[in-house]
Amino acid sequence: MPVKLADFRTTEKSWWCPGCGDFGVLSALQKALVDLQKEPHEVAIVAGIGCSGKIGNYINCYNIHTTHGRTLPVATGLKLANRRLTVIAAGGDGDGYAIGMGHFMHALRRNVDITYLVMDNHVYGLTKGQVSPTSDAGFVTKSTPSGNVEHPVRPLELALASGCGFVAQGFSGWVPQLIELIKAGVQHRGFALINAISPCVTYNLVNTYDFYRERLKKVEDLPGYDPTDRAKALQAVIEHDGLLTGVLYRREGPSYEDQLPGFRAEPIVEQDLHLAPEEFEKLLAEFR
Amino acid sequence: MTPGDGEALCHPEVLARLASLLPLPEPRAPGAKREPLPEGRPVQAAAEALAIVEALLAQREYPRIVERHGLRFVCYLADEWEWGSPPLVHVQAWDGEMWRDLAEVAGRLAP
Ligand SMILES: Cc1ncc(C[n+]2csc(CCOP(=O)(O)OP(=O)(O)O)c2C)c(N)n1
Ligand code: SF4
Numbered sequence: 402m403p404v405k406l407a408d409f410r411t412t413e414k415s416w417w418c419p420g421c422g423d424f425g426v427l428s429a430l431q432k433a434l435v436d437l438q439k440e441p442h443e444v445a446i447v448a449g450i451g452c453s454g455k456i457g458n459y460i461n462c463y464n465i466h467t468t469h470g471r472t473l474p475v476a477t478g479l480k481l482a483n484r485r486l487t488v489i490a491a492g493g494d495g496d497g498y499a500i501g502m503g504h505f506m507h508a509l510r511r512n513v514d515i516t517y518l519v520m521d522n523h524v525y526g527l528t529k530g531q532v533s534p535t536s537d538a539g540f541v542t543k544s545t546p547s548g549n550v551e552h553p554v555r556p557l558e559l560a561l562a563s564g565c566g567f568v569a570q571g572f573s574g575w576v577p578q579l580i581e582l583i584k585a586g587v588q589h590r591g592f593a594l595i596n597a598i599s600p601c602v603t604y605n606l607v608n609t610y611d612f613y614r615e616r617l618k619k620v621e622d623l624p625g626y627d628p629t630d631r632a633k634a635l636q637a638v639i640e641h642d643g644l645l646t647g648v649l650y651r652r653e654g655p656s657y658e659d660q661l662p663g664f665r666a667e668p669i670v671e672q673d674l675h676l677a678p679e680e681f682e683k684l685l686a687e688f689r
Numbered sequence: 690m691t692p693g694d695g696e697a698l699c700h701p702e703v704l705a706r707l708a709s710l711l712p713l714p715e716p717r718a719p720g721a722k723r724e725p726l727p728e729g730r731p732v733q734a735a736a737e738a739l740a741i742v743e744a745l746l747a748q749r750e751y752p753r754i755v756e757r758h759g760l761r762f763v764c765y766l767a768d769e770w771e772w773g774s775p776p777l778v779h780v781q782a783w784d785g786e787m788w789r790d791l792a793e794v795a796g797r798l799a800p
Contacts, residue, residue: 410772412771412772412773414771415770419763419765419779419781419790420754420763422752424751424765424770425751427770428751428769428770459770573751574750574751574752575750576750576751602752603787603788610752610754
């Protein structure tokens with residue numbers, strides 16, 4: 402029986418505000434998984450804390466709702482324990498690029514086969530509208546009443562500089578493109594960053610759908626764009642102030658777990674972890 | 690979008706409910722003379738409700754949002770976000786800080 406959209410749906414009533422960008426991301430994720438014909442039991446979402454972190458509640462597959470900023474270490478552990486699972490880490494820009502930044506940097510270079518879907522709305526939605534690490538300078542919020550004096554984190558530039566093998570950006574107002582990006586990210590062997598621009602219609606009245614529709618460009622429309630050329634990708638991202646969508650960079654190669662002895666192909670739960678008594682005694686003897 | 694979405698949202702009861710939420714005629718300016726309610730108000734409001742539904746359904750990309758008469762209308766098609774749900778229009782008003790739901794108007798699916 403082919404997998405259908407209904408298989409990934411839940412009856413959970415959505416908590417998100419009407420028009421929230423996260424609906425677009427959820428829809429793209431569900432459709433991408435159907436296109437890839439993944440069964441719900443083959444997929445696990447590891448979600449952070451935030452409005453975006455609720456995404457796991459609205460999709461029928463395994464879901465771990467972790468603590469704030471800890472999506473990537475939990476997703477890493479899960480993937481290493483069961484390589485057969487398609488592991489998707491998901492959360493907001495606060496979850497990933499503020500409290501979770503230490504994990505993000507190392508996940509980029511470690512290259513475990515995880516797809517990381519960041520719903521980037523340039524604001525803290527769940528806590529009712531404070532400045533976030535991707536907020537633009539000058540952005541007025543409850544926590545920055547006279548305007549943000551900091552400069553934003555640039556996740557695409559960071560990912561390109563840190564050796565990430567798949568860097569993409571999508572927009573929840575362009576669901577068909579986002580579906581293709583998620584499919585490519587899931588199929589990529591290694592860590593895949595998909596920064597999904599996902600407007601918050603309640604607490605960010607600057608970075609709106611119209612704001613992005615007027616400014617975003619698709620890399621396919623840039624003459625001669627080559628997503629395998631990292632230096633050119635970095636240059637393009639800087640020149641366009643991060644307002645590019647599509648697969649910005651991809652590099653094929655083995656993932657972390659492909660290279661490490663001990664991470665056998667079969668899931669840990671299916672491995673024979675039984676230890677013979679004499680081997681156990683030998684092990685103990687080493688510590689005596 | 691399916692033809693069913695259009696039918697469900699253009700159902701007379703749905704349009705009547707939407708029309709009842711529209712602030713028509715436009716609010717009086719402070720101190721202005723009170724005019725008798727124009728005879729044509731229900732007709733005007735019903736036509737405006739239909740125009741809003743058509744504008745929502747004409748949008749091809751997520752999200753379907755239209756702003757008219759100081760209100761925001763956000764539309765989800767049947768089954769778009771909630772399994773088994775009819776198409777839905779959130780009618781929202783600006784409270785000075787954010788858009789808040791005044792009402793949720795659900796489309797009428799054919800039995
Ligand atoms: C350890 C910890 N610190 C702070 C918080 C409060 N908190 C909850 S969500 C959040 C940020 C939400 O912003 P983001 O990750 O961008 O997600 P969004 O709600 O915008 O989707 C914060 C600071 C928390 N739950 N746990
Ligand atoms: S507060 Fe913003 S991010 Fe949170 S559900 Fe509402 S629109 Fe979405």
